Amino acid sequence: MIYTVTLNPALDYHMYIDNLQLGEVSRAQSVSLNYGGKGINVSALLTRLGIPNLALGFAAGITGRLFLKSLIRQGIPQDFILLKEGTTRINVKIHADAKDTDLNAPGPRIPRSAADTLIERMRHLSLGDALVLSGSMPSCLPVDFYGTLIQALPPRILTAIDAEGSSLRATLPLHPFVIKPNLRELEELVGHSCPTQEAVHSAAQSLQAAGAQNVLVSMGAQGAFLLDAEGHTHLQAAPEGTVIQTVGCGDSMLAGFLSRWLEQQDYDDALTFAVACGSATAFSSHLAERDDIWNLYKMLRQS
Ligand SMILES: Nc1ncnc2c1ncn2[C@@H]1O[C@H](COP(=O)(O)OP(=O)(O)OP(=O)(O)O)[C@@H](O)[C@H]1O
Ligand SMILES: [Mg+2]
Incomplete structure (x- = not known):
């Protein structure tokens, strides 16, 4: 549950x-x-x-x-x-x-x-x-x-945990399984801008050093980055599509990541499923429907 x-x-x-x-x-x-x-x-x-x-x-x-x-x-x-x-x-x-x-x-x-x-x-x-x-x-x-x-x-x-600033920071010493900042929230947490992939990686490392097990960074149209609990990095580009609205994209992504990880315990797969969920919501007028998510997921697995 x-x-x-x-x-x-x-x-x-x-x-x-x-x-x-x-x-x-x-x-x-x-x-x-x-x-x-x-x-x-x-x-x-x-x-x-x-x-x-x-x-x-x-x-x-x-x-x-x-x-x-x-x-x-x-x-x-x-x-x-x-x-x-x-x-x-x-x-x-x-x-x-x-x-x-x-x-x-x-x-x-x-x-x-x-x-x-x-x-x-x-x-x-x-x-x-x-x-x-x-x-x-x-x-x-x-x-x-x-x-x-x-x-x-x-x-x-x-x-x-998907929260901002001090309410997220206060959970880090308790080793949350995953935190999901977007790029802006990541920059705010580490106190500097992260214009490159290397900068995102080192910011995620610093949050891991502070206690987070997995750091999942959502990057809007650019997809998402994961620094997993074993120190490996994963990147998943977002699929192309017509964006209708972006409310709830991050929430969809977190739901997808956690549920898929619980089923498969495979970080790469969980990240792909997470991006499929986030992007399927971006391409919908409200939250994504199940079939749209699975279709995007299959497309991302094949590419
Ligand atoms: N323009 C877009 N095109 C394709 N996919 C998108 C787009 N915007 C968001 N997504 C998908 O949704 C995921 C999460 O998006 P984003 O980084 O905007 O989250 P967020 O800012 O936390 O959203 P929110 O807090 O409003 O729910 C992205 O990783 C991507 O898969
Ligand atoms: Mg968000």
Whole structure:
């Protein structure tokens, strides 16, 4: 079973507006509502691949109930903790005059008792399970909360981390199985730019020296780089295709890497499958479907 954690899920309300006038009334031409968070994207992709998974996290209020209903509708198994106060946030994404503006709301306050319930939940994972921790840390939780979750796990549970800055850094001494920075996040972590393959390699080595077992660096249209736990490097170019949107590409890639590695224990193969998942999502209007992923994977294996 692969467990995912989404601490601060959101309803994303997209508004498409032709002529936005700040301070005036503007009418949207169309709108759409998406439910999610990075952990939810991982769970959704695993569900599409037919991999057993369980989404964990916090939801609150009427928007939280809508969010949980959407998980049920998508067939995503969940065991979210319902907070007694507050509401799951609604983020407004305005697409106006060829510019995108994100208005991101704070999430509900997570009381100590709810945080403790999630920590306690970690104690019940068993050997062979894996845990994915992805997304930003809500400001009401300590920055090392992911580390606290990892420390509550029984021994030898694989962990995958997709987070930024200090919340990721705090997990390194706990030897996460894999971390998945994109190029920008990698540069931010090591404090300098990584314009060449050698620079990416040495940045990954420094994160490995700090404790990560595998460092998976996603590089958008350039594919991905892996420094594996045995010190070997792997590179997989992304396939060519028509990019429709890139939201959730990194989440798809992490879902693919972890699930394939658990099945085959082959780094090269897991990286190829990861890139197939990420790119299949880039070539889709939302997260990739199973058949598109397998078709891209077979194409990459043959090339
Ligand atoms: N333009 C693209 N063309 C083909 N594949 C892409 C493109 N952008 C992303 N991908 C695929 O998705 C993977 C992950 O992408 P990226 O590095 O953009 O992740 P990310 O920045 O973490 O994404 P996010 O956090 O928004 O989910 C890439 O390794 C690649 O396989
Ligand atoms: Mg990302």
